[in-house]
Amino acid sequence: xxxxxxxxxxxxxxxxxxxxxxxxxxxxxxxxxxxxxxxxxxxxxxxxxxxxxxxxxxxxxxxxxxxxxxxxxxxxxxxxxxxxxxxxxxxxxxxxxxxxxxxxxxxxxxxxxxxxxxxxxxxxxxxxxxxxxxxxxxxxxxxxxxxxxxxxxxxxxxxxxxxxxxxxxxxxxxxxxxxxxxxxxxxxxxxxxxxxxxxxxxxxxxxxxxxxxxxxxxxxxxxxxxxxxxxxxxxxxxxxxxxxxxxxxxxxxxxxxxxxxxxxx
Amino acid sequence: xxxxxxxxxxxxxxxxxxxxxxxxxxxxxxxxxxxxxxxxxxxxxxxxxxxxxxxxxxxxxxxxxxxxxxxxxxxxxxxxxxxxxxxxxxxxxxxxxxxxxxxxxxxxxxxxxxxxxxxxxxxxxxxxxxxxxxxxxxxxxxxxxxxxxxxxxxxxxxxxxxxxxxxxxxxxxxxxxxxxxxxxxxxxxxxxxxxxxxxxxxxxxxxxxxxxxxxxxxxxxxxxxxxxxxxxxxxxxxxxxxxxxxxxxxxxxxxxxxxxxxxxxxxxxxxxxxxxxxxxxxxxxxxxxxxxxxxxxxxxxxxxxxxxxxxxxxxxxxxxxxxxxxxxxxxxxxxxxxxxxxxxxxxxxxxxxxxxxxxxxxxxxxxxxxxxxxxxxxxxxxxxxxxxxxxxxxxxxxxxxxxxxxx
Numbered sequence: 001x002x003x004x005x006x007x008x009x010x011x012x013x014x015x016x017x018x019x020x021x022x023x024x025x026x027x028x029x030x031x032x033x034x035x036x037x038x039x040x041x042x043x044x045x046x047x048x049x050x051x052x053x054x055x056x057x058x059x060x061x062x063x064x065x066x067x068x069x070x071x072x073x074x075x076x077x078x079x080x081x082x083x084x085x086x087x088x089x090x091x092x093x094x095x096x097x098x099x100x101x102x103x104x105x106x107x108x109x110x111x112x113x114x115x116x117x118x119x120x121x122x123x124x125x126x127x128x129x130x131x132x133x134x135x136x137x138x139x140x141x142x143x144x145x146x147x148x149x150x151x152x153x154x155x156x157x158x159x160x161x162x163x164x165x166x167x168x169x170x171x172x173x174x175x176x177x178x179x180x181x182x183x184x185x186x187x188x189x190x191x192x193x194x195x196x197x198x199x200x201x202x203x204x205x206x207x208x209x210x211x212x213x214x215x216x217x218x219x220x221x222x223x224x225x226x227x228x229x230x231x232x233x234x235x236x237x238x239x240x241x242x243x244x245x246x247x248x249x250x251x252x253x254x255x256x257x258x259x260x261x262x263x264x265x
Numbered sequence: 266x267x268x269x270x271x272x273x274x275x276x277x278x279x280x281x282x283x284x285x286x287x288x289x290x291x292x293x294x295x296x297x298x299x300x301x302x303x304x305x306x307x308x309x310x311x312x313x314x315x316x317x318x319x320x321x322x323x324x325x326x327x328x329x330x331x332x333x334x335x336x337x338x339x340x341x342x343x344x345x346x347x348x349x350x351x352x353x354x355x356x357x358x359x360x361x362x363x364x365x366x367x368x369x370x371x372x373x374x375x376x377x378x379x380x381x382x383x384x385x386x387x388x389x390x391x392x393x394x395x396x397x398x399x400x401x402x403x404x405x406x407x408x409x410x411x412x413x414x415x416x417x418x419x420x421x422x423x424x425x426x427x428x429x430x431x432x433x434x435x436x437x438x439x440x441x442x443x444x445x446x447x448x449x450x451x452x453x454x455x456x457x458x459x460x461x462x463x464x465x466x467x468x469x470x471x472x473x474x475x476x477x478x479x480x481x482x483x484x485x486x487x488x489x490x491x492x493x494x495x496x497x498x499x500x501x502x503x504x505x506x507x508x509x510x511x512x513x514x515x516x517x518x519x520x521x522x523x524x525x526x527x528x529x530x531x532x533x534x535x536x537x538x539x540x541x542x543x544x545x546x547x548x549x550x551x552x553x554x555x556x557x558x559x560x561x562x563x564x565x566x567x568x569x570x571x572x573x574x575x576x577x578x579x580x581x582x583x584x585x586x587x588x589x590x591x592x593x594x595x596x597x598x599x600x601x602x603x604x605x606x607x608x609x610x611x612x613x614x615x616x617x618x619x620x621x622x623x624x625x626x627x628x629x630x631x632x633x634x635x636x637x638x639x640x641x642x643x644x645x646x647x648x649x650x651x652x653x654x655x656x657x658x659x660x661x662x663x664x665x666x667x668x669x670x671x672x
Contacts, residue, residue, distance in 0.1 A: 055571040056443060056556060058450040059293045065437055077568040103291060104555045108569025130555065132297040134281065134290050155295040157457055162298055180295055181455040 003096040003124045004149055004172045007046050008207045008228065017224035018046035019260045020209055021253055022100065022233030024067035025050050025084050026076025027240055033071075035246045037088050041095045043250040044257020048088075049127065049231065052081045052101030059129045061184035063234035066241055078105040078114070082121040089122035098151060098172070100127040103139065111139055115146040125149030125172045133165050140169050153177050154200055163203050173207040173229065174200055181212065184234025188213040194226035217259030224263035232256055274521035274598050277589065282471020282559075285595065287588035290470045292558045295454045304472040306377050311479070316372060323368055327401070328358045330365075330483065334491035334649070339619040340635075347642035349635060350500070351652040352488050352516065355624065361654035362484060362512045363394040363465060369480035371398045374461035381405045381456065384463045385449040387414055387442035387508070388580030388627070389421025390654055391465030396430035406430040409448045412440035414579050421658050439573050442508075442583045446557055466509025467587030470558030474587050481515025488649055489519055496647055502527040505651040506630040507601070508545065508581035510590045512653035521598060530590060531634045533576035534603035545574030546603040547586040548594050561588040577606035577662065578626035580654070608633040610666055613656065625654030626662065 001009075011018045021040055025033050040048055053068035053076050060068070078101075085097050099118065106114050106128065118126070126143055133140075133152070140150040149172030157180060158166050167174065176197060178188035188210065197208050210223050211231025223230045232253075239249050277284040290300060310316040324330040333356065337349040354362040367384075374382060382404050386392030392408040399406035408425055412434040415422050425432050438444035446469075453462045467474045467481070492500050503520060505513035507530045520526045535544035544550055547562040554563040556571060564572040564584035576582040593599040604612075609626055612633035616624045624632065631650050639648060656663070 054569075055438065056447050058447040058557070059295075059454060061451070062437070069438075072570060079568075102555075104563075104565070104571070105569035107555055107560075108565065108567070129293050130291045130558075132290060132292060132294050134297065153294045155293075157295050157298045159298065166294065177295065180457050182451045185455065 002149065003094060004047065006094070007096055008173065011046060015264055017227060017260050017263060018209070018229040019044055019220070019257050020047040020049060020211070020229050020231040021045040021236055022049040022051060022231065024053060024064065024071050024237055025081040026053060026071030026074045027067040027237065028070045029074050030076065030080060030084065032240065032246060034084055034087055036240070036249055037084065038091060039246060039250045040253060041092055043253040045095070045253055047096045047098060047229070049098045049100045049233070050081060050085065052078055052099055052105055054102040054105055057102060059182055061182040061234060063184040063238050063241065067237045070241065078109050082117050082123070085121040085123050096124040097122065098125040098127055099123050101129070103128050103130050106139060111142055115143055115148060119146055119148060123148060125151050127151045127153070127175060129153070133169065136169050144169065144171060151175055156180050156196065160199070163200065167204045170206060173209050174204060175231065176200060176208055176210045176227070177212045178210050179213050183212055186213050187215060187219060188223060190222040190226060193223060197227045217255045220256045221259035221263045224260040230260055274593065274596070275518060277592065278471060278475055284589045284592035287561050287591040288471055288474055288559050290558060291555050291560065292470045293454060295457065299457055300470050307373060307472055307476050310373055310376060316376070320369055320372055324365070324483065328364050328368065329356065331487040331491070332356050334488060334495065337620055340615070343615070343619055344636060344639035346644065347639040347646040347648040348644060349639060350492070350647065350649045352484060352649055354484060354512065354651060354653045355655035359390070359394045359397050360657065361390040361394065361625065362481060362515060363391045364397065365483055365515065366465070366477050366480040366511060367391070367394040367398045367463060370461070370463045371402060371404065374404070374463070375402060377461065379459060379461035381407070381459045382461050382463050383407045383409065383449050383452055384465060385409045385442065385445040386465060387411070387445070387583065388578065389414070389418040389425070389658060390580060392430070392432070393421050393424050393428070395463050396425040396428035399430065400428045407433060407452070409433050409435050409445040409452070411442060411445045412436045414441055417662060418579055418658060441573060443571065443573070450557070466511040467514045467589060468509045468557060468559060468561065468585060474559065474589055477511055478514045478518055478589065481511050482518045484512065484515035484651065485517060485519035488516060492647065492649065499523055499526055500647040500649045502529065502646065502648045504529045504531060504631050504635050504648065505653065506531045506581065506627045507586060507590065508533065508583045508627065509585070510587040512651050514587060514589060516649070516651045517599060528599045529634065530599055530601045531630045532601060532603040533574070533578055533581035533630055534605040535575040537605055538603050542572050543575045544603065545576040545582040545584065547584060548590065548601040549603050551584070553591065556585055559588045561585050561591045562594070577609060577666065578630065580625070580627045581630065602634055604630050604633040610663065612636055613663060622652065623656040624652055625656045626659045627654055628652050
């Protein structure tokens with residue numbers, strides 16, 4: 001069992017979906033991120049995606065692009081992301097942390113050195129946007145050997161023929177990208193998401209979380225009715241970028257968690 | 266890959282799109298099915314005589330190929346060494362080599378039933394070429410261009426608009442070529458069904474580096490024939506400038522297995538290749554990394570964050586380089602050097618005054634290196650430099666640099 005599988009088992013026993021929240025490490029400052037990070041579990045976040053900033057986030061919309069620029073300006077690095085995880089683990093041993101970003105900062109760190117450091121820091125899984133199954137030998141397989149989950153994105157363009165390829169070396173959970181587009185763009189349409197999640201669940205026993213375009217507690221509730229988890233990123237990042245306090249941001253997360261928890265009642 | 270290299274330098278990439286460890290397909294899952302589909306369609310088109318015939322016809326009658334191989338008598342006299350030939354790709358329709366590739370990709374897009382073409386552009390030459398061919402075929406065209414480049418390449422922005430293209434200024438990042446490429450990828454991920462991404466250089470995810478190289482290789486194939494007709498033998502050396510490296514790859518590739526031909530790629534040295542990183546010389550001043558779908562040499566910091574290049578030439582200040590160049594660099598088949606902004610400016614003026622050719626700032630870099638090596642070579646040494654673009658677009662930049670006020 002891992003922190004990630006425990007988390008889904010717990011939610012299943014409570015007959016609810018999990019809430020996955022995204023924060024860009026270092027945005028707007030490392031202190032603020034750590035503050036919010038430590039408050040997320042109590043606010044109802046089940047899994048935390050910790051964004052690692054990259055200068056060229058080509059799958060992200062403006063919200064996360066700007067968050068990355070703020071984080072880099074504040075001096076954040078891949079080493080800093082791992083340090084932040086380590087500090088979070090000083091007080092929380094159960095909430096899974098998934099580092100999400102792009103491959104080059106990991107490649108520059110050195111794959112083996114990064115995996116060892118990430119595991120030691122208390123990272124549970126990785127989402128690396130620009131590593132499709134065709135490049136599994138780069139990081140996916142080494143990560144799994146090192147005991148880290150490698151969470152893959154499935155998208156509306158992943159057809160039935162390709163789906164098994166995408167699922168083969170996926171672990172932890174499957175992240176279904178609800179739209180063709182970048183993060184924080186159009187709103188997800190629950191009427192389309194339901195069947196898409198069903199299609200993936202027929203091909204795997206892994207939980208399926210849905211993200212990209214989930215903006216409000218209502219969106220979160222609608223998606224939580226048809227998926228094992230809901231991912232919210234840009235909507236949270238926008239609040240931090242707009243100058244809201246940690247308490248205000250955590251209040252928004254609480255409203256998202258309420259949405260998720262009311263979906264199946 | 267090493268085994269292949271022992272026999273040939275021209276057989277890459279392998280099935281994974283790799284040239285040695287370089288290249289690959291580092292893209293988001295949304296794009297992966299599109300890239301696989303593109304590869305399949307390109308492989309089919311490549312061996313279809315009808316596709317090749319249509320491209321050949323347009324190259325001849327629309328682009329004006331073959332471009333001349335011109336003996337630059339006065340440059341040769343001036344340098345007092347090697348015999349200098351210029352491959353005149355600046356005489357192509359739209360004024361640069363870019364259209365060779367665009368024509369191929371647009372014909373492929375039509376075959377695939379795509380109706381909307383997107384492209385990134387730096388200096389604007391690829392954008393103009395794309396807008397031109399889209400106009401010719403009645404296709405919708407959207408060109409992403411860094412806001413900084415929109416400002417410094419105004420004539421090309423207006424050209425694209427005249428040709429019916431929509432030019433989208435990109436303000437993310439620092440607003441240059443790499444940001445334009447990010448934005449084009451974001452657009453592609455959003456409008457997958459009808460969109461074809463026409464990449465302008467030998468970079469990006471497989472199959473782009475190989476496909477763009479194949480379309481540009483017409484430059485080298487013609488050069489071989491023309492030199493044979495002119496001098497009865499192969500040239501002794503080839504020189505071309507490199508940003509992403511498409512004009513260079515187009516000239517070099519047909520000669521890679523002619524081991525006696527010395528091949529030199531010239532990167533943009535900006536203010537000098539040193540720790541200040543005010544240059545765009547990925548091979549001489551960078552290290553391997555992953556960006557825009559491929560592994561290649563990149564300008565980056567310790568943390569793997571990409572550093573913006575600098576060059577006086579908007580077409581060269583890209584922080585990466587095509588993956589096949591990275592491989593040829595590591596194999597030692599091609600020499601890669603750099604020249605500074607100032608050296609390029611001097612060469613620019615030399616070409617204007619001695620040959621009556623106003624070159625683009627990009628090939629001015631190649632000429633600056635020719636100026637360094639030609640004088641010490643014997644008079645029977647045949648050197649070909651790719652004059653890959655004309656300089657009309659650069660006159661404002663050059664006037665600025667020379668402290669001249671136009672008008």
